[in-house]
Amino acid sequence: MRDVAVIGVGMQKWGELWEKSLRDIFTESAMLAIDDAGVDHIDSMYVGCMSSGLFVGQEHLGSLLADYLGVAPIPALRVESACASGGAAFRQAFFDVASGANDVVLAGGVEKMTDIDGGGATFALSTAADAEYEVYNGVTFPGLYAMIAVAHMNAYGTTREQLAAVAVKNHKNGAKNPHAQYPFEVTVEQVLSSVMIADPLTILDCSPITDGAAAAILCPLDMVGDFTDNEPVKILSSAHATDSIALHSRKDLTWLSAVAKAGQIAYEGAGLTPSDLDFVEVHDCFTIAEIAVIEALGFFEKGKGGTGAVSGETAMGGRIPVNPSGGLKSKGHPVGATGIAQIVETVTQLRGVAGERQVDGAKIGMTQNMGGTGGSCVAHILGKA
Numbered sequence: 001m002r003d004v005a006v007i008g009v010g011m012q013k014w015g016e017l018w019e020k021s022l023r024d025i026f027t028e029s030a031m032l033a034i035d036d037a038g039v040d041h042i043d044s045m046y047v048g049c050m051s052s053g054l055f056v057g058q059e060h061l062g063s064l065l066a067d068y069l070g071v072a073p074i075p076a077l078r079v080e081s082a083c084a085s086g087g088a089a090f091r092q093a094f095f096d097v098a099s100g101a102n103d104v105v106l107a108g109g110v111e112k113m114t115d116i117d118g119g120g121a122t123f124a125l126s127t128a129a130d131a132e133y134e135v136y137n138g139v140t141f142p143g144l145y146a147m148i149a150v151a152h153m154n155a156y157g158t159t160r161e162q163l164a165a166v167a168v169k170n171h172k173n174g175a176k177n178p179h180a181q182y183p184f185e186v187t188v189e190q191v192l193s194s195v196m197i198a199d200p201l202t203i204l205d206c207s208p209i210t211d212g213a214a215a216a217i218l219c220p221l222d223m224v225g226d227f228t229d230n231e232p233v234k235i236l237s238s239a240h241a242t243d244s245i246a247l248h249s250r251k252d253l254t255w256l257s258a259v260a261k262a263g264q265i266a267y268e269g270a271g272l273t274p275s276d277l278d279f280v281e282v283h284d285c286f287t288i289a290e291i292a293v294i295e296a297l298g299f300f301e302k303g304k305g306g307t308g309a310v311s312g313e314t315a316m317g318g319r320i321p322v323n324p325s326g327g328l329k330s331k332g333h334p335v336g337a338t339g340i341a342q343i344v345e346t347v348t349q350l351r352g353v354a355g356e357r358q359v360d361g362a363k364i365g366m367t368q369n370m371g372g373t374g375g376s377c378v379a380h381i382l383g384k385a
Contacts, residue, residue: 001098003221005232005385008037009344014212014332015181022056022112023068025213030069030108033215038228042217043102045069045076048089048109049336052078054124056112065108082128082371083285085109086339087378090216091238094380097218104227109337110213121209125335128372130246142206142286144247144373146198149288151253153200156303158291160200164191165309166287167204167329173316174326176356179341181210181332205287210332214340216347221385232385233347236364237269238378245375254303256374259296266366266379267298274298277381279349279359280320280366281342284327293368294322297379316357324349324357339369339378346382 010032017025026047034042045066053059059078066076079089086109093107113121126135129144152158168188174180191204224232241261244250250257267273274297282297284290291305299320300308308314314322325331325345328338346365348354359365363384370377 002100004094004097004218004235005221005224006216006235006343006347006382007219007224007228007230007232008033008039008217009215009347010036011179011214011341011344013179014210014334016114017211018114020211022052022058022110023065025112025211026065026108026110027069029213030106030215033106033217036230037217039104039217042071042074042104042106044074044096045071045106045108046089046092047076047078048086048339049078049111050080050082050085051124051127052112054120054127056115081376081378083283083335084339084369084371084376084378085336086214086341087367087369087380088240088339090340090343090380091240091378093218094235094238097220103219103223105218106215107218107340108213108215109340111334111336112211113209113334114211133248134246140198142198142201145286145288146201147247148253148292148373149200152288152291155254156306158306160192161188162291162306162310163200163205163287164188166284166290167191169309169315170284170323170327170329173324173357174330177326177331180326180330181208182330183326201286201288207285207328207333210334212332212334212337214337214344216340216343231351233350233382234385236381236383237266238380239263239265239269240378241265242376243374245372247373254292256292256296256370256377258374258377259293259368259370262377262379263297263368266381270381272364272381277320277364277366278362279324280322280368281325281345282322282327282368283338283370284323284329285333287329290322290327297368316359321359324354324359339367342367342369343380350382350384
């Protein structure tokens with residue numbers, strides 16, 4: 001297996017991009033990554049996308065986007081793992097390069113979510129849950145994560161204010177991110193008093209519906225100098241794990257087993273421990289998700305994650321900065337693109353060019369991208385080469 005580096009990244013502002021199509025927003029981000037990498041060709045391409053068929057009525061994205069990007073007839077493939085589709089696409093690109101099959105590979109992610117009404121978007125997202133049991137009985141993802149939150153509160157004393165503190169922290173970070181959909185700060189009081197979606201989660205505990213794309217260019221580490229003078233970022237490890245898709249099939253609603261397993265594999269592959277990381281980008285689709293994830297990844301003891309944002313340990317300058325990008329909560333969550341955007345942020349941080357949200361002295365970062373309520377999880381550790 002060859003060592004693999006990320007040599008280019010691209011992303012534009014996320015939000016409600018009414019004037020642009022799915023193919024437009026993907027191609028714009030892909031071209032930014034290609035320009036950043038300094039490459040004049042790509043050998044293959046992987047595109048993370050959860051549900052373009054339901055959101056915009058378009059399948060067969062590999063062919064469509066390779067053609068629209070002007071790189072056909074290269075092999076191009078859509079990768080789907082619900083909200084972890086972007087991370088899974090990056091993992092496939094990593095293996096493509098590491099195996100020696102191809103040298104210059106594009107990993108992208110895209111979702112166009114606002115071209116349908118709220119009911120249509122809710123249905124599309126619900127396909128990441130158990131259709132025959134959970135969805136059939138009327139549950140939605142806010143409802144599922146509300147169950148996790150209530151279970152966590154009952155088991156460990158996690159408070160409503162601790163959940164709100166996660167949103168406050170991430171919006172503070174996102175306010176410094178020019179790509180963020182909602183780049184503004186919020187207060188604990190605003191989170192607590194906002195519209196209730198699924199008790200105890202209000203609308204400011206929930207990530208938004210978003211249009212967006214992101215892209216990264218990978219190549220063998222020993223070929224970086226052939227293309228760019230950019231400081232290369234090495235992929236230290238890649239991990240993937242799964243769990244039951246339905247909450248009712250799990251022994252503990254508060255514990256994300258796939259996240260814990262993916263984290264363990266990623267740490268072992270990189271020869272590192274949680275204390276070796278300088279920052280982490282995690283899948284905070286809801287505020288309780290961030291709390292559960294940082295416990296499963298070993299940054300906090302089980303049941304203690306709720307203290308992280310309140311104590312400042314997960315803030316910029318804290319013990320382990322979590323979501324310097326603003327996370328899904330502030331940056332947005334175009335489901336197929338989220339995992340790639342985490343890579344974009346991590347590369348930006350490791351290059352030391354994140355501006356006002358720069359993590360001081362960042363040398364090693366981690367990304368964690370999960371599907372549904374943690375039915376699948378992809379984790380990567382990247383470091384300065």
